Amino acid sequence: MDWRPTACVLCACNCGIEIKLDGRRFERIRGDKAHPSSQGYTCEKPLRLDHYQNGRDxxxxxxxxxxxxxxxxxxxxxxxxxxxxxxxxxxxxxxxxxxxxxxxxxxxxxxxxxxxxxxxxxxxxxxxxxxxxxEKTGLFWVADRMLGTITTGDLDHCDVALFVGKNPWQSHGVPRARPTLREISRDPDRSLIVIDPRRTETAELADIHLAVRPGTDAWLLAAMAGVLVQEDLIAHRWLEEHAVESERVIDALRRVPISEYSATAGVEERLVRDAARRIAAARGVALHEDLGVQMSLHSTVTSYLDLLLMVLTGNVGRRGTNNPPxxxxxxxxxxxxxxxxxxxxxxxxxxxxxxxxxxxxxxxxxxxxxxxxxxxxxxxxxxxxxxxxxxxxxxxxxxxxxxxxxxxxxxxxxxxxxxxxxxxPTQFEKWEATFFNLETPDNYFHLRRPVLDPPPDADxxxxxxxxxxxxxxxxxVPDLAPLREALAEGDRTAFSAAFLGMLADPALAKIASVLLYRSLGPTLPDGAAAAASLWPLAHKLAAAHPESVRRAGIEGEGPQLGEHLFDAILASPSGLVFSKDAPDDGLGRLGTPDKKIHLTIPELVEEIENLGAGPAADPEFPFVLSAGERRAFTANTIFRDPAWRKRDPSGTLRISPADAARLGLTGGAMARVTTRTGSVEVPVEIHDGLQPGHVSLPNGLGLSYPGPDGAPVVTGAAPNELTAAGDRDPYAGTPWHKHVPARVEAVTI
Missing domain, CATH: 3.40.50.740 (Rossmann fold)
Incomplete structure (x- = not known):
């Protein structure tokens, strides 16, 4: 009872953790070995979650x-x-x-x-x-039109891991990120390919780091896809069986000027060809893209090209590739x-x-x-x-x-x-869960129990x-006596019939979750009323994927399987695996009517055909600012207390040694960063992982938080004081936070 299972709430992985209390404070936090995905792993960030739980605001x-x-x-x-x-x-x-x-x-x-x-x-x-x-809607739009669903990379079984605009060493987003990266990098039979302008912690481990010029990912990926087509490295037989509408996009890629696009991207053509060939030769490639490209120029086109690399080489729907979760x-x-x-x-x-x-x-x-x-x-x-x-x-x-x-x-x-x-209540004072269940081939769900009660003096x-x-x-909300009477019979069979009958009224169907909360909710164990909305989801999932659910150890047929799944969720304080894929099941979950991959998205093919020269520079704003870099001590802004950061407390501006020398900046000196919408003054950190002309500010800073005397204090720069709403992707409207034109100057006193 000293250690209470729950989960981290700082990224989409939601790793299992255990918390030991000292009164209302989190005395110690450790990874939960019983958690089916993280298995005891956690990074350094959740170890200071007391700063969230007991914030002064x-x-x-x-x-x-x-x-x-x-x-x-x-x-x-x-x-x-x-x-x-x-x-x-x-x-x-x-x-x-x-x-x-x-x-x-x-x-x-x-x-x-x-x-x-x-x-x-x-x-x-x-x-x-x-x-x-x-972040993700450009990828969602592309994946929908091509596949009718999203996919996620099977890093555990791939022999090539491809990260595009993603640094999982710091941003995580994949289970057990750091051990997984080490395992891949140390295995001579596996390869790690990273596309990122910065030499990140993940890039340091890579077999191939394609250090793309900021904002030119589309040119680089088009060149890689061009190599696949022009060197005839595509999976012809697999495409004939599983894909349609390939002629136009393949014809466009056949005409891509690989040398020119590689030069535009600032990457040696030799490396571009090596990376494309390694992907084509792999038994299984797992792709993960993230904000580095999803918040940059041509983001939707980039997501399209990413998926084309996977589809053209047959790396969808198989073990060790990208699968629909x-x-x-x-x-x-x-x-x-x-x-x-x-x-x-x-x-x-x-x-x-x-x-x-x-x-x-x-x-x-x-x-x-x-x-x-x-x-x-x-x-x-x-x-x-x-x-x-x-x-x-x-x-x-x-x-x-x-x-x-x-x-x-x-x-x-x-x-x-x-x-x-x-x-x-905070996330540790109530029943909670996340629906970021994107793992493959095993999927898990974690219904989290309260770690402690809300403050006694709070309402x-x-x-x-x-x-x-x-x-x-x-x-x-109608009289719910019929639902409560059905529940009184001892099982949920009568309740299910009464509930479905009530939903025949369209007005009541709109409030189905509230009907469940007020009827089924009070009958759930240990005060888990909030979990009532999971009951129909468990039934829907069991009906759609019964064999996968049974492979996860849940027994039953028909509605009984859904009931047993729901009960297993309620009884698993560290979470449970709710479905297991059989090898190569993924293609059966494509959402297109013909269960085929549709390769050509006409407007995006036109974009590839007309990329032209690289992004034009603005002499008034010669730098590219990445507004919101993830670092060791940045996280989402539920961490409002700046005291949680052990390092980089003020959020430095990272700048290359060459640019720092040219501007007369030294480490710790103050620089002024100016964009078309705002200006901030920040301390400087000289960082040799950045290219000349590229600077970055961390995410999660610039929040107003009460100081020890109660007066509000703002620590660091708020990135969105510098960004413009009009700078966005033309298809998905996602912002260009990773490509903000900026000017950097030394602050003179």
């Missing part, structure tokens, strides 16, 4: 803004009644589609977000966004094959991918006199004032709303602008309870 009571701009405490009955009435008033006056939802839980707390849809659908809200729309919950929703056309945002007309409006257009959708503009916003466990491009404009947009409600655990930069702030509600009360305040 912790919210403890519902708050309402006074006319003078200050906040006052209110009771929950008042907060729920007024928030529900406020959103209903906007709906009645302007329509539900003018209500916007942002968030859904961040890295670790998705369970609460699974209830938000009940309230939003009841209001008629149609538009939402979150951090995925800053079996997702426990609907992390990604698709539109192309089911709808045939893309939805767009109401004002800007931006493409809505996987149900998400691009974050870079949110301010434009608000700051207008358009009748369909967003007028009210609910923000849950997110901080768009700090995390979305062009923070000054985002502040103006939120201030222009008729109503802003924020659900969070801390008084964030966004919460300070809200009309109502609703406090939630908090978990998000499922908030949404249930908000729906009740709108008068849409």
């Amino acid at each position: 912790r919210l403890t009571h519902p708050l309402r803004r006074r006319p003078d701009g200050s906040f006052e405490q209110v009771d929950w009955d008042t907060a729920i009644r007024e928030v529900a009435a406020g959103f209903a008033a906007v709906r009645d006056a302007h329509g539900g589609e003018t209500i916007f939802y942002y968030g859904g839980g961040g890295q670790g707390n998705h369970l609460g977000g699974s209830y938000s849809g009940a309230f939003m659908r009841t209001l008629g809200a149609r538009h939402r966004s979150n951090a995925l729309a800053q 079996i997702l426990f919950g609907p992390l990604v929703t698709y539109s192309h094959w089911g709808r045939g056309r893309d939805r767009v945002s109401p004002v800007v007309g931006a493409r809505v991918i996987s149900g998400l409006v691009p974050t870079n257009v949110i301010a434009e959708e608000i700051l207008t006199d358009h009748p369909r503009r967003y007028r009210a916003m609910l923000v849950e466990s997110a901080n768009p004032v700090h995390s979305v491009a062009d923070s000054p404009r985002m502040r103006d947009a939120l201030d222009a709303l008729d109503l802003l409600v924020v659900i969070d655990v801390a008084m964030t930069e966004t919460a300070r602008r809200a009309d109502y702030v609703l406090p939630a 908090l509600l978990p998000e499922p309870e908030m949404y249930a009360r908000l729906c009740e305040a709108l008068g849409v």
Whole structure:
């Protein structure tokens, strides 16, 4: 009982950890050896999670803004009644589609977000966004049109690991990142290929490091794909069996000027050819791309070229390659094959991918006199004032709303602008889970139990309870006696029939999660009411993939299999493997109607054909700033207390030795970084891993946090004070945070 199992909440891996308490403080933290994925591994970042749990800006009571701009405490009955009435008033006056939802839980707390849809659908809200729309939607769009699903790399069984714009040594994002990287790099029969402008910790381990010039990844990848076609290294027989619509893209790649594109990318043609040949010769290649390209120029085209490398060499749907994962919950929703056309945002007309409006257009959708503009916003466990491009404009947009409600655990930069702030327990004070179940061939799910109770002097509600009360305040929750009576019979067979019968009413189907929370929830063991929304997901998964679930050790047939899976989740405090792939099962999960890979995306093929010369330099802003580099002591911004950082406490500007010498900068000196939207002064770190002309600032800094005397202190530079919302990908609207034109000057005193 001294060590309590839970999980890290700092990246998508959500490694299992155990916490030992000293009162309300986290005395010690270690990896949980019983966790089926991380198996006791953890990096250094979660070891200081007490800085999150016991932050000085912790919210403890519902708050309402006074006319003078200050906040006052209110009771929950008042907060729920007024928030529900406020959103209903906007709906009645302007329509539900003018209500916007942002968030859904961040890295670790998705369970609460699974209830938000009940309230939003009841209001008629149609538009939402979150951090995925800053990073992954270009990849989602490409993968949907090619495969009808997403894929993830099987690093455990590949003989070539390909990382594009990704440094898992620091950003993680793959299970047991550092041991896995070491294992691959030390194995003479395996290879590690890294595409990154910087000589990162991962690049240091690589067999081949393609040190691409910042912003030219599309040229490099087009050259690599050109090598595959022009040297006839593609998997012809595999493509004939599993792919269609290949002629146009192969013809375009046949005409790629490999030497010219390699030179544009700043990489020796010899290395480009070596990397392409190694990929073609591999038994299995696992690809992982990340923010380094997903937040840079030509990001959607780059994602397309990444997938082309995999498909042209037959590295999809097999052991050791990229496979469609079996997702426990609907992390990604698709539109192309089911709808045939893309939805767009109401004002800007931006493409809505996987149900998400691009974050870079949110301010434009608000700051207008358009009748369909967003007028009210609910923000849950997110901080768009700090995390979305062009923070000054985002502040103006939120201030222009008729109503802003924020659900969070801390008084964030966004919460300070809200009309109502609703406090939630931390991720360690409530039942929680994540739907980032992207592993292959084994998938795991972790329903996390509370490590400790909320503070005794706080008045908090978990998000499922908030949404249930908000729906009740709108008068849409019916008498649930029939459901409760069915549960009283002792098993869930009668309950299932009664619940499905109730969902025949479309109005009640909108609030299905709340119906479960109020009926099934109280019957779950140890206060696990929030887990009620997992029950239908377990049944849906068991029905769709029964053999995979049974291979994971869950027994049963038909509905019984879903029940046993749900019960196993409730009974597994360190998580469990819920499905196991058989070798080469992945191609059966393609989401295209013909179960084939569709190689040609016409508009992206045109982009490849017309890449032309490299990105044009701006003499006024000669540097490329990477705004938001992940380092050893940076993480997502639930770490608001700057004291958590043992190294680089102020967030240095990393700059190459050549540039530092030219500008007269020394380590620790102050430099001024100026972009088209802002300017900051930061200390300098001379770093030989950067190319001349390339500088970087870390993510996670620039937050306002109470100092020891309670006065707010801002430590480091907030990257989005320097970025522009208009600098975004033309297809997905994702920001170009990794390619910000900048000027760097020495600060003279």
